[in-house]
Amino acid sequence: MGIGHYIKEIGRGARGAKALDRAQAADLLGQVLDGQVSDLEVGAFCVAMRIKGETVEEMCGFLDAVQERIARFPACAGGQPLVVLPSYNGARKLPVLTPLLALLLAREGCSVLLHGMRTESRRVLASEVLEALDIQALTAPNQIASGTVAHIATGTLLPGLARLLAVREAIGLRTPAHSLVKLITPCAGPALLVASYTHGEYFELLGATFAARGMHALLSRGLEGEVAADPRRRPRYDAYIAGAHQLLQEQQPGTAAEVPGLSAEIDAASTAAYTRRVLAGQAPVPEALAQQVRHIVRLAQQISARAQP
16 A cells, blocks of 8 residues: 555644554554565655654554564563663763663562664664673573563564664664664563653653553653663653553752762773672662662562452
């Protein structure tokens, strides 16, 4: 059928564009993910959405298309949720701390999945740090035991989604995929998504999407686009349990001038060495991350309790 008729609706500029309903959005993105449309149509779709912006209905429809096609991990044992950490930005000024967050959660008994991929960025990625810690990427989804961290590439989960992410290299603009990859929960059972935002308008969009889809999620400002808390600050935390909102903590004022023991280097080897020192008790766990871990563990316990008969 093609997506030209959809582009005609969404591509009329910031004022003239019309939003798609959930079913239309799912159909459009499904055709893109399945490789049924031309490169020209994909580029036009991405540019149109970048100008117009996504609505909640469109985000839900896009996620419907992704979740229908994505490879899924088996449900965790005992109704425990799989804690999902999307990681797509990497290190820019500070070390990427998402692997440390994942391993701290595993130490608390959580099953943790980190997913991501490299695009045009030269930043150090969380997956590189995990590999430096001798945790190799999975080649297919499998059971993630309690107290274990696994990571997998986006292309392994859904090749069409990885292709859509890579469109940024051609057009120089973020695409709907850059929002979608941070919202996916590739699990056959309960999942707790750890999500972040950098701009205020995305806070509203993400929260409304979690509510509309009945998702379990923890939302806060992350570190340079990563979901791990900035170790210098105490952000606001919002939780969603089956879509129901809870304000866990208001943002605390102030920014620490330094973080004790934090590596001054951001390369994978230095970040892995710092992660090992923290886990071994040779460097303190940044209080901001310790607080984030406590929030995630409590939410995971709430989700597990809901799953009990």
